Amino acid sequence: MTATLNPLYRFDTLVVGAANRLAFTAAKAVAESPGTVYNPLFIYARPGLGKTHLLMGIGHAARAINPRVSVEYLTLDEFVESFHAAIAAGQGEAYRRRFLDVDLLLVDDVQFLTHRREMQAELLRLSDALQTANRQIVLTSDRPPAEIEALDERLVRRFAGGLVIDVSAPDYETRVAILRRKAEERRATFGAGVLEAVASLAIDNVRELLGALNRLVAFQAVSDTPLKPAQARALAGGGDMSKVDAAGKAANDRDGTSEQPASADEFGDFLSEVTATVAQQVDSWRTKVAAAILRWEGEGFRTARLEALLQQEMTTDPERVLRQFETDVQRLQALHTEAAELAPDLAGSTAFRDPDDLDGAVALTQRARQGAHPPPAPSPLWQLDDLIEGEGNRMALEAARTVVGEPATRYNPLVIVGASGVGKTHLLHALGNALAPRVKGPVACLSAHEFTAELIEAIDRGTVGAWRARYRRAAAFLLDDFQLVAETDRTQDELFVLFNFLMESGRQMIFTSSAPLSELAGVEARLRTRLEGGLVVDLPAPEREMRQLVLERLLQARSGTPDAELVGYLGSRPADSIRAVHSLLQRVLNAAESQGVAPTAAVAREILEGSAPKPSRRPVLARSSGVIAPAGGAKSREKIVWEWPDIGDRIVEEWR
């Protein structure tokens, strides 16, 4: 019932020229993502210009991209016939349902809808249903929808709502290309100028052109001598064999092999050859300009400037105009990309479609720039130079310096893994600050917790597009506490998409995580493996030397000269993070202050070893970051135990 796709009618067998480039581009777009771009797509052209080829090409290409796509090709006649048969068999509903499951419906020759009201209604219903389900429908006709006689106005409007596009007759160059391609397919070789001679005839129907080629192939098969251009022209022009022989004879005569004068219209030949050459040479700029118009119009740009050029009798310097136009279009495209990133509602705005109004587009982009909200920046408190380098963190710092030296080239993403309080956040923000002057654009630096919170707010306000754009603009993206994205589906999705986008655009990404990536439960493998694809460095707990250095610096900042004994003692105390070192020192300082004594090693020893800390000190103990650490370090409550149960409760707990 339904015709199958002709295996020869594929995109790669289609010769694309100025006449069908637009239709080809649209067809390709439709095949690549059916139901999303131009729906319905309506292609019209006079017979023999490749409508069916394009239509079947869409089917083949869509199947090649996704073999599961269900494609149905049928001519309108088949559609009508099968419908009538189904109605007669009382299967009308089943018939309708059958088409509703089709992903890509290709209907050929819809001009035969003329005066068929019931089929028009059926097609209307079908196309509505398919469109609602985001399924693609492509139609072809030999005339535009508005010219199909007695076609339901609603159908005309539906078609116009998609994309209506025409294929015109191929130009000389395309005709030559078609003939060459087809001759090659038939493994036929012709002498120089033969195919060109046929192409120069006024045959603008591809089928007739191929018919002419068939005649040449057939003639050459029975002829001993190779075909000459004049013969080919006579043959292709529908001439009979005697005429061809005469032309052949004339050609032979002119080789100087015969005493007989030539009898063919030599001047006519000469004239047509000159005409073809002049047309090619003189009007090549016109062809170029026309092709440029088609191309840019197809991409949605206004081409008034080029059209005006075509109207001109004289050419000033078409190349220069074309170059300028192209430059303007590229500028528009760049502005459009930028503006769409800044303000998603500007995406697709017609203000970016007119190369003659660059100023308007610039102004609009400027406004978008001013209105745009930059992503959160790294805290300026933390600088790379402030970091104390020790044996343990040398590798991490080395990687950090490399990243700053060559952003997005060597280690992307960089993942810093270390236990809580070892200085990941410090390093991350410091990296952000160091990167800022080296990359073009804002550096986004925030914790995963904030990232999720912002996303939730954006969803709530319906501004997810703007939120995404905000991070896509980031020249570097730094995410703290990556482990917190665990179990957050949407955040992971967004992060995954953002990751891919930033990676493709060559932006540096840095993540920190408190647990090794492989141990993170609830993080999708696609995201985890992407992070693992960069460089993962460990930031280990500070060793004794490091702890002493930190203490020295802290005490120095507080009282000028650090007490070496105190530093030595505190440095020898166990502490598994910088934050714990801070906290240790803070405890000693607080206690000393409350006792009214100077903080010395002896006092510290007494405080830390002599007696248990008083209950009132508990909150200080619990705030591991202490007051010396700048704000913004640990924001997640999960990291910290705030309330310990009383001893009595704990015993009860044990007994249970």
Added chain:
Amino acid sequence: MSLVNFTAREITCKIVYYGPGRSGKTTNLQYVYGRVPEARRGRMVSLATQTDRTLFFDFLPLELGSISGFTTKFQLYTVPGQSYYNATRKLVLQGADGVVFVADSQARRFDDNLESLQNLQDNLLAQGVDIRQLPVVFQYNKQDLPRDLILTQEEMDDALNFRAVHSFSADALHGAGVFETLKGVSEQVLKRLAAGAAVA
């Protein structure tokens, strides 16, 4: 003379038939003249001596009508081949867009061909034209003569056509090769239009 006049939308090609005396330049023009429909051809001007040798030059204007909106005209000239008319040859050669070098295929005219070719090169050079930059084709005429009297196309090519430009064997008297030669040179001349258009 400008080849393409965009203001007047006119293309004018001046093609000069060059070569030794009695090689068949005028015959070429006469054959073309005979094939052109009356409406398309202007009057062929021939200034001949009493012995039918070209005294000054032949001139055949061809109106090819409107092509791509351009009124296209071809002007075919011949030069007197005899060596003592060099001043005339120089004059005719001025502003030529293309040259057909008509060589006499007879073995005994070998030196005349070479001399004339040398003369063409000199005259062009005197006008500041490099022969390598000008569309030139060769026509080896009189190929219909008995084989033992003439050199073949290959031999002629070896002797004259060291720049490997297009060459045609011809029998101008009967018309063989005449239009091929004209087409050959026209094509080359017209292909330079695109380049010429940029400066016009």
